[in-house]
Amino acid sequence: MDSSQYERLKYLISRLVSYIHDYARETRLSMAEWETAINFMTEVGQKCTKTRQEFVLFSDVIGLSLLVDALDHPKPKGATEGTVLGPFHTDDAADTSNGGDINSDPDGDPLLVVGKVLDMKGRPVEDVAADVWETDSHGFYDVQYANRDGPHGRAILHTNANGEFWFKGIVPVSYPVPVDGPVVSDPIMIQSARLTERSGGLSSCHGNHPYRPAHIHFLMEKDGFDEYITALPLRGDPYEPHDPVFGVKASLVVDLGKVDQATAQKYNVKSGIKLPEHEFVLVTNEEAAALRREEAEHVLGSDVDRPVPAGK
Ligand SMILES: [Fe+2]
Known part of the structure; x- marks a missing residue:
């Protein structure tokens, strides 16, 4: 240090x-x-364990995670919005070729995800590492299974020269944030976080509940670009309007289209399966730093360059 x-x-x-x-x-x-x-x-x-992060969940339900992401990874107009990382990211996802199948759940509704990564000038960004993860058809991430033998429902894709990446998976489903730990099982904590307890389970309070709308997570990294964390909720999910960790932003909600014949041929998948598509606009380190400074100056004025602002 x-x-x-x-x-x-x-x-x-x-x-x-x-x-x-x-x-x-x-x-x-x-x-x-x-x-x-x-x-x-x-x-x-x-x-907390190697695969269970109760402190991240604590941070999520009190809205701190979203606030810190907004402060540290500010997005100018035109960039794709970020959102919470959540407690289920791991560091062991395997590098996977475009078109790979990341989820072996036989009960899942198959889908093809097609993404494109651009910079703020609309140019494709090649060789972005897109770390993706999603639930199985029962609403669980792989790390929630005691007998986990390795990564499932997660992978790292890399964008091609056109900024594109694509993978096969399943349609994720909505799930409750973990209710077997102190954060969401504590009735006072729950009420404070706009959740409440009912008959051993959880129900809505002020319009909220423990269920996150179905979504797919993305963490993107590329030298020269600001780390980008987001998740795409599926439009029409009943829990979309009241996410307990405040992670839904309107610009991130995606429609589930269907793969047509031409797309099926292009990506070597069955026609008719579900198809979320999305463009991600990333910001460079310089663009993020400039906006971070502008926002800090707005709050701190002339103290912006001090690790310990004067008078504090
Ligand atoms: Fe999630």
Whole structure:
């Protein structure tokens, strides 16, 4: 860690401590409440494993994940919007050739996904690594199975010279965020996150519920471009309007078309299967940095270049 990183870390921790002290003073926090909070955070940590990330879920349901993505990966007008990474991304997806089948679920409704990656000037971007993952037909990611023997329902594709990538999968289905951990099983937490408990399950509160609308996740990386994280929800899903982790953005909702004869021939798939298509417009590191600075200046003014803003 260099000295600037150290100063930044000191600043982040000192501000956190300051806000927590203010919180305790404002709420007149009792010892019993402090113990409850300590126990809750302990349970969140104990629930985490190599393939289960309860802290990410915690961050997601309180809207922090979406906020941090918006701050760190700002998108100018014309770029494709980002959204939450979620707790189910892994680092073991296999590099897969375009046209590969990423989901072996025999009960799934087959689909072909066709994507195209462009820069802000409309030029195709070649050799983007597109890390994709989706549920099986029962609404589970592979990491939710105790007997997982490797990656399923996930792969890394690479765009060709035209910026295109495509793969076979299944139509993902809506699923509840994990309800067997402290984050969503705690009734107070649930209410705070606009969820509530009903008969051992979860139901809507202020129009919300634990179900995420069916979607496909994408994480794209390419040297010179800002890391891009998003997910495409399927139009018409009943849970689309009330995602419990606030991850649905109107511009990301995709229609499920159908593969026609010509498309079937081109991609070597059966005609009639489902077909979501989408163009992704990525921003360069320079474009993201310029917008990040512009937004920071708007909030911090002349303090923008200080790891520890003056007067804090
Ligand atoms: Fe998901």
